[in-house]
Amino acid sequence: MHSMEFQSGFQSITDGRREHVDPVPVTREDVAARLRAHGIAPTHQRIEIAHALFERRAHLSADQILAAVNARHPEASKATVYNTLKLFLERKLIRELIVDPVKIFYDPNTTPHHHFYDVVTGELTDIPADALRIEGLPSLPPGTVAEGIDVIIRTRPLGAGEPPPGPAL
Amino acid sequence: MHSMEFQSGFQSITDGRREHVDPVPVTREDVAARLRAHGIAPTHQRIEIAHALFERRAHLSADQILAAVNARHPEASKATVYNTLKLFLERKLIRELIVDPVKIFYDPNTTPHHHFYDVVTGELTDIPADALRIEGLPSLPPGTVAEGIDVIIRTRPLGAGEPPPGPAL
């Protein structure tokens, strides 16, 4: 079992448009160790891609990852980014969020938690696992095994002449 | 308020590959009334598209709807199907399921309920709303209003040499 933990970091901050988290100084060595712990050979490209995700600790699309990785100078091609993200998923180094109709978001946090998704801005916000309880999950369709539960609370910005939000939902 | 209810029908049946529901004899008049109740002018194309969904009571992709509608002879173009589904969504005649990485599914059932999604077969199965309770939903991000909650339980077929499923998740 890999026992490496995230080092402590600051909490999420809103800049008025995009939710994000302050980048944490995760070294390439940290990342390489994490890759090895998941049975992934730590190549330069893989380290850069993983580093982009783990440093930001944000929900990023493939396109954003490609851009982040190649910001200074070319590090990885589009094909490699897609191949690598798929590999990371298989090895459960990261998690996939199907929440936007046009693109997938990748979540470096694989511990159980849920999400707010603003359907207008596209903003994704974490909901800690213990913030909501799911009572009594139903019997699965015959011949299937559960892989995981995704809870997505879709929100929208309350616009101009909007009534103040009621108690719930 | 529109008070039309689904007429009673048989329960879901598995044919070993695709989950479906027996088609219910919904007349075009029924469908037209439903459209009107949602403020939608019942044109021929709209009636056919809504009919395809309400008759099958299944989770269909745009492509499947296009094919279903044009099975006998051309009824509606691709553009019209997409335009119409978007209109139906706005008027909350149907619901959209973001669950597959490549396409959207449309759900003729807008009453609150949840879904199993088999990540291998792509099969979608309903979970009645009362089959699971969601305790204590967290405070929304500031400046947002909740639109709805989606709970998706991802499953996979238990393959050849698979251990029998444990108690839960």
Add this chain to the structure above:
DNA sequence: ACTACCATTAGACAAAGTCCAGATCCTGCA
């Protein structure tokens, strides 16, 4: 018949993601 407005349509287009064949990078071994 004319007008105005909405609805429908073909086909060009855009974006996300996949695929493949060739190039490159390792690593172990002669």
Add this chain to the structure above:
DNA sequence: TGCAGGATCTGGACTTTGTCTAATGGTAGT
């Protein structure tokens, strides 16, 4: 050091889903 073999990376063509636009068709009122 030199080389073979496998793993990895890459450009670019391709596929799929969905959007957009400009033109056409339908309908209701005058």
